[in-house]
Amino acid sequence: MKALTWHGKHDIRCESVPDPGIEDSRDAIIKVTACAICGSDLHLFNGIIPDMHAGDVMGHETMGEVVEVGSDNHKLKVGDRVVVPFTISCGECFFCKRGFFSGCERSNPNADRARKLWGSSPAGLFGYSHMLGGYSGGQAEYLRVPYADVGPIKVPDGLSDEQVLFLSDIxxxxxxxxxxxxxxxxxxxxxxxxxxxxxxxxxxxxxxxxxxxxxxxxxxxxxxxxxxxxxxxxxxxxxxxxxxxxxxxxxxxxxxxxxxxxxxxxxxxxxxxxxxxxxxxxxxxxxxxxxxxxxxxxxxxxxxxxxxxxxxxxxxxxxxxxxxxxxxxxxxAQTPVQRYLPLLMERIEKGEIDPSFIITHRAGLEDGPELYKTFRDKQDGCIKVVLKP
The missing domain is CATH 3.40.50.720 (NAD(P)-binding Rossmann-like Domain)
Incomplete structure (x- = not known):
């Protein structure tokens, strides 16, 4: 599949990487229909977040269609449209049970690395360094979603991708x-x-x-x-x-x-x-x-x-x-996205807010590397970039 990958400071590339697969019975695989470049991604682009590796897939604002579901995931089914929170959360640990999903104790397999800097580890994040799990991000054609029976929220009929995409983070x-x-x-x-x-x-x-x-x-x-x-x-x-x-x-x-x-x-x-x-x-x-x-x-x-x-x-x-x-x-805090999703989806459905007002640039993945620069440099009136693989 095509994906945007990190190769060092100011070096983002669109290249072919292996397709993701089911690794745990609670996983899901989604076909990405829309993703975005976040201001937090610019910290990676500018080389200030540690423990990035060459070839890491970028992106943590993602939505799409479910194409495969693990055997123990009974929440999702193939064909569901979902928005994926940038925080990866198990739903069962001390913090998840209290609604502090971004403090999940189980979702960062590299928690020891985070503890050395911060004292304790937050949740794993998509596309945001090996210190926070080394998970592949969603600026790609497909995304593996761990704990997919906890994170993703289904999109009601009648709402467009652009209306709901930013429920993933911003x-x-x-x-x-x-x-x-x-x-x-x-x-x-x-x-x-x-x-x-x-x-x-x-x-x-x-x-x-x-x-x-x-x-x-x-x-x-x-x-x-x-x-x-x-x-x-x-x-x-x-x-x-x-x-x-x-x-x-x-x-x-x-x-x-x-x-x-x-x-x-x-x-x-x-x-x-x-x-x-x-x-x-x-x-x-x-x-x-x-x-x-x-x-x-x-x-x-x-x-x-x-x-x-x-x-x-x-x-x-x-x-x-x-x-x-x-x-x-x-x-x-890093946002415990799952805590806010039902309320904010309801506000969108009621027409109280349409988050798509922020979009200034739309493009395909192949345009992503240049749009990282445009976004960083605040050129061409760029406020928010949406990529559609």
Whole structure:
């Protein structure tokens, strides 16, 4: 089959790889009908996530049609249309039983590698390094889905691939970011990053009752889309973000702040982000947490900082004095997608949101390598790429 494969920093190729097969009786094989390039994939493309191997199949936003089912999988049948969560979860362990599917204790066969960096291992992920299981991803013609009687959700008749594809990751992630904010009527939510997850967080914050959403970025197309969703937009190159948020909130700060950027903050954003970039380049640091620092400073006393941008290692110069003395709450996670799927599918069915609004580019797998570059460089108005094998 054809698939997009990783061969090193900035080297993604479309090439032939072996077809997947059933390896466990709870597995399923799907024929991929749509997949997407995620902002998290760019961290792999840029070479900052460890333990990638040449030839690894990329991708964790995937849906398709079931073509084969393991003997003990009684949930799915051949012909079902399904969306596949990016988190691989057994459904039976301590964390899965409590709804924390992204903390699954069984789905990462390389858990010892993750423990060395993080203390404990999260769930295995599709297409996201051998530290998180070494599973082949879904930017391919076919995908093997482990624990397929737990993860995939069936797509109701009448909904298109593009309406439901982002249930695999960015819609639940953006929704979780807003859900973490414990939004009350009248609240102001500030969101850093108007990429795909940030756009979903904006929509979700309004769905959950926010009165005002402040969206921060510098890419014109992203700010324009955020404005269409009803957000007040700020370009961090044109404004002092702290001063602007204080002005907009009467000097109090935002009720909650969402970091939808993560480890690769724009090094032109401020002096501290430039220092972060130098430290990473000199192997003196692992991440560039400028946005997290700013979100802490811009959050009101006893507010919430919601973190859904990906960080990989150890963060430097975090203003914990500010957070502690002002009573901030931090909430963060890799999204336990399965926890949110029924609710979000229902919102789509009811017409409360159509996640396809975010798509700017559609192509086949063979165009994937170039579109990785287009997405990374924010060229051609690119906000979200959907690939159809």
């Amino acid at each position: 819609f639940p992630t953006g929704y979780m970011a807003a859900d973490f904010c414990d939004i009350k009527p009248g609240d102001t939510i500030a969101i850093w990053g108007c990429g795909p997850v940030g756009q979903m967080a904006i929509k979700s914050a309004f769905l959950l009752g926010a009165e005002c959403v402040i969206a921060i970025d510098t890419v014109a197309e992203r700010l324009g889309l955020a404005k269409q969703s009803g957000a007040i937009t700020l370009d961090f190159r044109d404004h002092d973000i702290y001063d602007q948020i204080m002005d907009l909130t009467g000097g109090r700060g935002a009720d909650a702040c969402i970091d939808a950027v993560g480890t690769e903050a724009d090094p032109s954003a401020s002096w501290d982000s430039r220092i972060d970039r130098i430290k990473v380049a000199a192997f003196m640091g692992t991440d560039r947490p400028h946005v997290l620092r700013q979100a802490i400073q811009c959050c009101r006393n006893f507010g919430i900082v919601s973190i859904v941008g990906v960080y990989g290692g150890f963060l430097d110069k975090i203003p914990m004095g500010s957070a502690i003395n002002r009573g901030l709450t931090f909430r963060m």
